Amino acid sequence: MNREELKIIFTLFFSAAFLRKKRAILTIAAISWGTVAILLLLAFGNGLQKQLLTARKGMGENLAVVWPGETSISYKGLKEGRRVVFWVNDISFMRERLPEFEGIVGEMTDWSSTLTYGRKTVTAFVTASNWEFGEMRNQIPEKGGRFFNAIDEKERRRVIFLGYERAKELFGKEDPVGKEILVNNTPYTVIGVLKKKLQMGNYSGPDSHRCVIPLSTYVAQYGEQRLHNVVLKISSPEKMKPALDRFKQVMGVKAGFSPEDTKALHIWDTVESSKYLVNFTVGIKLFLGIIGVLTLLVGGTGVANIMYAVVKEKTKEIGIMMAIGAKPKWITTPFLLQSLFYTFLGGFFGLVISAIIVFLLSFVPTEGSMALEFLGKPTLSLPIGIFTAFVLGFVGFLAGHFPAKRASLINPAETLRYE
Amino acid sequence: MHIPFFSKKTNGSNGNGFVISMEGIKKIYDTGKIKVEALKGIDIKVKNGEFIAIVGPSGSGKSTLMNILGCLDTPTEGNYELSGEKVSKLNREELAEIRNRKIGFVFQNFNLLPQLTALENIEMPMIFGKISSAERKHRARELLQRIGLEDKEFAKPTELSGGQMQKIAIARALAMKPDVLLADEPTGNLDTTSGSDVMTVFSELNSLGSTIIIVTHDLALARRAGRIIQLKDGKIEKDAITENGK
Ligand SMILES: Nc1ncnc2c1ncn2[C@@H]1O[C@H](COP(=O)(O)OP(=O)(O)OP(=O)(O)O)[C@@H](O)[C@H]1O
Ligand SMILES: [Mg+2]
Numbered sequence: 001m002n003r004e005e006l007k008i009i010f011t012l013f014f015s016a017a018f019l020r021k022k023r024a025i026l027t028i029a030a031i032s033w034g035t036v037a038i039l040l041l042l043a044f045g046n047g048l049q050k051q052l053l054t055a056r057k058g059m060g061e062n063l064a065v066v067w068p069g070e071t072s073i074s075y076k077g078l079k080e081g082r083r084v085v086f087w088v089n090d091i092s093f094m095r096e097r098l099p100e101f102e103g104i105v106g107e108m109t110d111w112s113s114t115l116t117y118g119r120k121t122v123t124a125f126v127t128a129s130n131w132e133f134g135e136m137r138n139q140i141p142e143k144g145g146r147f148f149n150a151i152d153e154k155e156r157r158r159v160i161f162l163g164y165e166r167a168k169e170l171f172g173k174e175d176p177v178g179k180e181i182l183v184n185n186t187p188y189t190v191i192g193v194l195k196k197k198l199q200m201g202n203y204s205g206p207d208s209h210r211c212v213i214p215l216s217t218y219v220a221q222y223g224e225q226r227l228h229n230v231v232l233k234i235s236s237p238e239k240m241k242p243a244l245d246r247f248k249q250v251m252g253v254k255a256g257f258s259p260e261d262t263k264a265l266h267i268w269d270t271v272e273s274s275k276y277l278v279n280f281t282v283g284i285k286l287f288l289g290i291i292g293v294l295t296l297l298v299g300g301t302g303v304a305n306i307m308y309a310v311v312k313e314k315t316k317e318i319g320i321m322m323a324i325g326a327k328p329k330w331i332t333t334p335f336l337l338q339s340l341f342y343t344f345l346g347g348f349f350g351l352v353i354s355a356i357i358v359f360l361l362s363f364v365p366t367e368g369s370m371a372l373e374f375l376g377k378p379t380l381s382l383p384i385g386i387f388t389a390f391v392l393g394f395v396g397f398l399a400g401h402f403p404a405k406r407a408s409l410i411n412p413a414e415t416l417r418y419e
Numbered sequence: 420m421h422i423p424f425f426s427k428k429t430n431g432s433n434g435n436g437f438v439i440s441m442e443g444i445k446k447i448y449d450t451g452k453i454k455v456e457a458l459k460g461i462d463i464k465v466k467n468g469e470f471i472a473i474v475g476p477s478g479s480g481k482s483t484l485m486n487i488l489g490c491l492d493t494p495t496e497g498n499y500e501l502s503g504e505k506v507s508k509l510n511r512e513e514l515a516e517i518r519n520r521k522i523g524f525v526f527q528n529f530n531l532l533p534q535l536t537a538l539e540n541i542e543m544p545m546i547f548g549k550i551s552s553a554e555r556k557h558r559a560r561e562l563l564q565r566i567g568l569e570d571k572e573f574a575k576p577t578e579l580s581g582g583q584m585q586k587i588a589i590a591r592a593l594a595m596k597p598d599v600l601l602a603d604e605p606t607g608n609l610d611t612t613s614g615s616d617v618m619t620v621f622s623e624l625n626s627l628g629s630t631i632i633i634v635t636h637d638l639a640l641a642r643r644a645g646r647i648i649q650l651k652d653g654k655i656e657k658d659a660i661t662e663n664g665k
Contacts, residue, residue: 008543321532322491324544324547325516325544328511416530418607
């Protein structure tokens with residue numbers, strides 16, 4: 001089809017429809033609305049998913065946290081109801097016997113330490129752990145600071161890493177790094193402050209309020225030997241389940257519990273719960289997507305109605321064209337094109353409106369509100385765009401196909417019968 | 420002036436020399452409530468270059484027959500061969516092709532496309548026939564000249580008189596150099612003068628070799644054809660050669 005032919009087709013089929021401006025505008029508006037609905041719903045779904053997953057990663061990836069509990073079945077002559085204990089020494093034992101884990105650290109927690117800086121004193125929880133905790137638990141320091149390292153731990157240095165909220169509480173606007181604070185009246189040097197992060201899911205308390213010191217320092221100061229919990233990291237998610245089974249076996253022998261005993265250990269497998277999270281967000285996106293698609297389909301019926309009206313109005317012209325030899329394709333193609341044109345015009349406006357909304361929303365401050373932090377970050381992405389374009393194409397095709405079909409079945413003899 | 424595509428086409432007939440060969444054509448309109456048997460067995464053979472007038476009372480089946488001849492409709496029963504092709508067996512797509520290449524149809528009420536200019540109307544069948552743009556324009560202008568309306572190239576149908584519209588319609592029907600030119604009461608909506616004018620165009624075309632079949636009520640006009648077929652109640656009552664046909 002060359003330009004001239006297109007021009008003729010255009011004059012034949014589009015002219016009448018454009019005369020009904022009001023109707024065409026309403027229909028295009030309906031398609032735009034549908035597109036906005038589908039794009040924004042998916043964008044919000046996407047943003048939510050992204051934020052949830054980053055938040056989940058905020059604690060560290062591929063982790064399991066294990067707390068020793070109490071036995072509920074007897075084991076090798078040991079009665080049930082025994083407390084299971086993991087000792088500081090067990091850390092090196094675990095690392096040696098369970099090489100499948102990429103990292104193993106132990107934790108002790110003092111729930112009510114007093115922290116003092118200058119005249120300010122607060123009561124807070126302090127975590128003591130190995131230096132690998134930093135990497136594993138995603139304790140990324142703000143510029144100018146660091147997490148404690150292997151030497152700090154070996155030398156039992158009195159160094160402390162502060163959560164950003166805790167740091168703000170103690171230091172206000174002052175830079176804490178290098179300053180000395182008292183932890184239960186013992187001086188510690190602040191070597192780093194946690195960089196702000198989105199975190200969902202925590203144990204013992206959010207990292208924003210956590211203070212971390214080397215485990216060795218804690219042991220030396222308080223003489224404590226029992227671990228509060230251990231944190232295990234695996235290289236890839238699918239290895240977590242078998243590795244945890246091995247953990248139960250190995251530690252069952254060492255600490256005296258049956259691997260079948262469900263009460264002996266409390267295990268939080270974040271790999272498993274992430275799976276639910278992913279399913280959950282996929283479910284939400286699916287739900288929002290379906291609502292969007294339905295909205296668009298409603299717009300599509302508007303386009304189809306216009307097309308049916310055009311077919312009706314143009315019946316005689318179609319009959320004439322058929323009488324002089326137009327093949328069905330010549331009749332159907334303009335209708336499909338016209339329908340797709342309306343749909344994509346509507347889709348284009350919808351895209352522009354959505355992009356503006358998403359752009360404006362990016363200026364809305366979300367900090368401080370958990371809900372906004374998760375919902376206020378709609379993200380338009382290429383897959384969403386492709387999906388929407390596909391749905392638009394589909395709707396436009398359907399809206400054009402049936403009227404076009406009707407047009408192509410027009411009987412020229414019947415239509416041109418002269419009364 | 421010799422214009423090639425007005426001249427007689429030699430490829431238009433089958434081995435028997437017939438452009439059109441109809442046998443036992445029946446048409447039954449089934450409207451659900453009642454069945455109308457509009458054609459009750461029609462046999463017609465048309466030789467290349469013939470000029471035929473179909474006459475008959477209202478409701479005798481003239482238009483029905485023309486629609487079938489023009490492949491606008493299909494018979495309920497019977498055989499129809501056009502230029503050696505068994506038309507009764509074709510599907511919609513193939514019929515469209517036949518209408519485009521082998522048939523030129525002229526209607527009583529002109530049936531021009533109102534949004535298009537005279538020239539564009541003449542171009543339409545050539546667009547469907549995939550004739551190149553340059554060739555199309557050339558042919559369309561030549562046809563306009565032939566019917567004496569070269570100054571109406573850009574006129575819309577509404578700006579033309581009935582006679583002028585019908586001439587444009589004839590030009591459109593000729594655009595693809597059809598094997599037969601069919602016209603169903605082409606002068607029915609015209610006054611006597613324009614009617615006679617249009618008839619003259621047909622006569623001239625026939626003298627240049629075109630095969631033409633027209634339906635008319637006007638016996639005076641019918642006598643200008645070479646053969647008159649008279650229909651009554653869906654049957655051929657009389658089929659005779661006129662003075663002109665001898
Ligand atoms: N589409 C149709 N549906 C039902 N009946 C039809 C249809 N077309 C024609 N008929 C009937 O078939 C018969 C023949 O009609 P046709 O139009 O062929 O007559 P005609 O000879 O052309 O008449 P006129 O001189 O009035 O144009 C008539 O009885 C008519 O009512
Ligand atoms: Mg008739």
